[in-house]
Amino acid sequence: MANKHFLEIKDLSIHYKTDSGLVKAVNNLSLNLDKGESLGLVGETGAGKTTTALGIMNLIPDPPGIIASGEIFLEGENILMLNRQEMRKLRGNKISMVFQDPMTSLNPVMSVGKQIAESIQIHEKLSKVEAEKRAVDVLEMVGIPGERFNEYPHQFSGGMRQRVVIAIALACKPDLLIADEPTTALDVTIQAQVLDLISNLKREQNTSMILITHDLGVVAEVCEKVAIMYAGELVEYGTLDDIYNHTKHPYSIGLFASIPNIYSEEKRLTLIPGLMPDPTDLPEGCSFCSRCNRAVEQCKVHNPALVETDPGHFVRCIHYEEGGAL
Amino acid sequence: MASLLEVRHLKKYFQTPSGTLHAVDDVNFAIESGETLGVVGESGCGKSTLGRTIVHLLAPTSGQIIFDGKDISSPSKKELKQLRKEMQMVFQDPFSSLNPRMTVKSIIQEAMEIHKLYGGDRRRQEQEVFKLMDTVGLAKRLADSYPHELDGGRRQRIGIARALALEPRFIVCDEPVSALDVSVQAQILNLMQDLQEEKDLTYIFITHDLSVVKHISDNICVMYLGKIVEQCSTDKLFEKQYHPYAQALLSAIPIPKVGIQRKRILLKGEITSPIDPKPCCRFVARCPHAISLCSEEEPKLLEVEEGRFVACHLQKIGRAVELTVPDADVVIINQ
Ligand SMILES: Nc1ncnc2c1ncn2[C@@H]1O[C@H](COP(=O)(O)OP(=O)(O)OP(=O)(O)O)[C@@H](O)[C@H]1O
Ligand SMILES: Nc1ncnc2c1ncn2[C@@H]1O[C@H](COP(=O)(O)OP(=O)(O)OP(=O)(O)O)[C@@H](O)[C@H]1O
Ligand SMILES: [Mg+2]
Ligand SMILES: [Mg+2]
Numbered sequence: 001m002a003n004k005h006f007l008e009i010k011d012l013s014i015h016y017k018t019d020s021g022l023v024k025a026v027n028n029l030s031l032n033l034d035k036g037e038s039l040g041l042v043g044e045t046g047a048g049k050t051t052t053a054l055g056i057m058n059l060i061p062d063p064p065g066i067i068a069s070g071e072i073f074l075e076g077e078n079i080l081m082l083n084r085q086e087m088r089k090l091r092g093n094k095i096s097m098v099f100q101d102p103m104t105s106l107n108p109v110m111s112v113g114k115q116i117a118e119s120i121q122i123h124e125k126l127s128k129v130e131a132e133k134r135a136v137d138v139l140e141m142v143g144i145p146g147e148r149f150n151e152y153p154h155q156f157s158g159g160m161r162q163r164v165v166i167a168i169a170l171a172c173k174p175d176l177l178i179a180d181e182p183t184t185a186l187d188v189t190i191q192a193q194v195l196d197l198i199s200n201l202k203r204e205q206n207t208s209m210i211l212i213t214h215d216l217g218v219v220a221e222v223c224e225k226v227a228i229m230y231a232g233e234l235v236e237y238g239t240l241d242d243i244y245n246h247t248k249h250p251y252s253i254g255l256f257a258s259i260p261n262i263y264s265e266e267k268r269l270t271l272i273p274g275l276m277p278d279p280t281d282l283p284e285g286c287s288f289c290s291r292c293n294r295a296v297e298q299c300k301v302h303n304p305a306l307v308e309t310d311p312g313h314f315v316r317c318i319h320y321e322e323g324g325a326l
Numbered sequence: 327m328a329s330l331l332e333v334r335h336l337k338k339y340f341q342t343p344s345g346t347l348h349a350v351d352d353v354n355f356a357i358e359s360g361e362t363l364g365v366v367g368e369s370g371c372g373k374s375t376l377g378r379t380i381v382h383l384l385a386p387t388s389g390q391i392i393f394d395g396k397d398i399s400s401p402s403k404k405e406l407k408q409l410r411k412e413m414q415m416v417f418q419d420p421f422s423s424l425n426p427r428m429t430v431k432s433i434i435q436e437a438m439e440i441h442k443l444y445g446g447d448r449r450r451q452e453q454e455v456f457k458l459m460d461t462v463g464l465a466k467r468l469a470d471s472y473p474h475e476l477d478g479g480r481r482q483r484i485g486i487a488r489a490l491a492l493e494p495r496f497i498v499c500d501e502p503v504s505a506l507d508v509s510v511q512a513q514i515l516n517l518m519q520d521l522q523e524e525k526d527l528t529y530i531f532i533t534h535d536l537s538v539v540k541h542i543s544d545n546i547c548v549m550y551l552g553k554i555v556e557q558c559s560t561d562k563l564f565e566k567q568y569h570p571y572a573q574a575l576l577s578a579i580p581i582p583k584v585g586i587q588r589k590r591i592l593l594k595g596e597i598t599s600p601i602d603p604k605p606c607c608r609f610v611a612r613c614p615h616a617i618s619l620c621s622e623e624e625p626k627l628l629e630v631e632e633g634r635f636v637a638c639h640l641q642k643i644g645r646a647v648e649l650t651v652p653d654a655d656v657v658i659i660n661q
Contacts, residue, residue: 016475018475020467020471020475023475042507043507044479044507044509044510045477045478045479045480045505045506045507045510046476046477046478046479046480047507100478100505101419101422103422140597143369143597144370144597145597145598145599145601147344147599147601148342148344148599148601150343150344151342151343155340155342156370157369157370157374157375158369158374158418158419158501159369159370159534160369160370162369163369181505184501184504184505184534185369185418185501185504185534186369186534187366187367187368187369187371187534187575188534188536188575188578188579188580189368189574189575189578189593190368190369191534191578191580192578192590192592193593214505214506214507214508214511215535215580215582216508216582217579217580217581217582218580219582220580220581220582220583220584221580221659240584241584241585244582244583244584244585245584245585254509255507255508255509256582258508258509258511258512259508259537259582260512260515260537260538260540260541261537262536262537262540262564262579262581266541268516268519269512269515269516269541270512271509271512271513271516272509275463275465278465
């Protein structure tokens, strides 16, 4: 099969088997990413963003997770077919992930400096002393004084841990960087520095990136493409300009409206009424329809397809389907 | 009116392999009942430590904490138990702050049991748990779920319900919404404001999101390496900032728009360590306006105009009002 893109996700569905039912976390998701391209992945909490990322890393916890359908091609190779050892090699060299919870990837009983030095040694043939010297530089690069090399993760603040994890991921110089909420615990000045580091990596190594974030301001700064997820599905996808200036899906419109505006004085925030449907019990039709101000009768029974409304701009909503709503 | 909470010369130091770390270093402020104080500042500047020290999850190194007119700096065991009922905390990390082996219901009920609320009647407590779940928007069917089965938004709602279980008057909210998408964030923020009005709650609200802090706070403290560097009402701070760090911070806010251009102050220079800091301005190494005095003496937090406190030597020589940053320290962001 010919693959045109660096990363191709085809028809991916991931479910979790739990006592309270089958959680349909990701449903028939298809997505492409080119070399050097950055995609912002945005969506409701629980929409399946982390699950999608774990799928690409082939790290879905099993049990309870199962990949119910789909293929993920990285440079033409279906990575879901790789065995454990091949996958580990890929994760070490080609793909790095910054996890949403920094403590999952830090060893609590090893000093922060040692952990960075070790991961540098995996990728570069350096002596222990050289690697430790590099680790000090790496720490300072993310704004942590080198003299804190010998401290342990629990002695660091939340944002400092997050920076350590980012530093490790960047030190690996991956082809694909998946960053799950990498800057939520950082103040905006440090965030700007970290985003700058990521942009440098992109420029120098032509790294592709999937950036999962709630911060639409950050996406506007570093991404070229944006994908918006809702209840395990892609509901809108396009360039920055498509998504920010020509927003189409009612959920995306609601999302932009709920951001507190730094320039205005509103006392109450606008919000999308209601909650995301229970992923163990997704509705038959459009999963957003119960909260949608444009919903029509048909939405309850018909789940719209993702249609291309302008070149490269995709929307999943009945109002944009051929024939549209009556 | 007397303040509900006042901290005076509060310090919290940690011993580390390379020396004494000044996490919170001589912090002073007061909060009126029913008010929200926003705390912002660089990651690692001591915000969480400040919050934890105030609610006595950490013992202060020195200084005073006065709550409702009483000095609670070194409470007895009995006083501490009483304090737990009055002061609560919602934690930064919705992943590790919830016990993974406890169900949602037992997490919320735990404190009620410890404090023998509702006469220790478990049935009554259970009813209250369901009421609380309803208040924070958690469906009843989730009562027997475990935290790892839930998404970040629902986990943060558990944290809020748990904090409310003892009907406190004062809550330290440490990044309560940073794990949430903006629409759920809006729901939680509106919920917290409703609860504040309904129950006359007082909040300290720690966050990196300046648009959130602007929305929710009456007053704001900007911290840098253990110290408050600027403190005033929210409106004043967003109108203009006097401390160079506060200026850099506000210039770095990411704006969710495409096709705009703006200026951002870049902070360069070495990062100062909070371990055994020298007695000088802690921002001096990165400050685009530093003068020699800044490396010689530590600036005090002084009232520079009515209701605005700033710790910066430039104030004294009258240079701070309109700081213009040299071109080399500014980047133009095109997005
Ligand atoms: N290990 C698991 N067992 C059971 N259900 C799970 C598990 N991990 C995730 N889920 C469920 O799968 C759905 C998708 O979760 P996921 O963590 O991918 O969401 P997300 O978009 O990353 O959300 P957030 O923005 O809150 O991080 C949620 O309903 C979640 O409760
Ligand atoms: N238990 C501890 N032992 C040693 N040092 C600690 C401990 N807890 C915190 N620190 C240090 O105290 C300083 C302040 O940490 P704190 O967690 O209060 O920062 P913060 O402002 O909340 O940061 P963030 O925004 O990243 O959450 C940091 O330098 C941190 O490394
Ligand atoms: Mg997630
Ligand atoms: Mg913190």
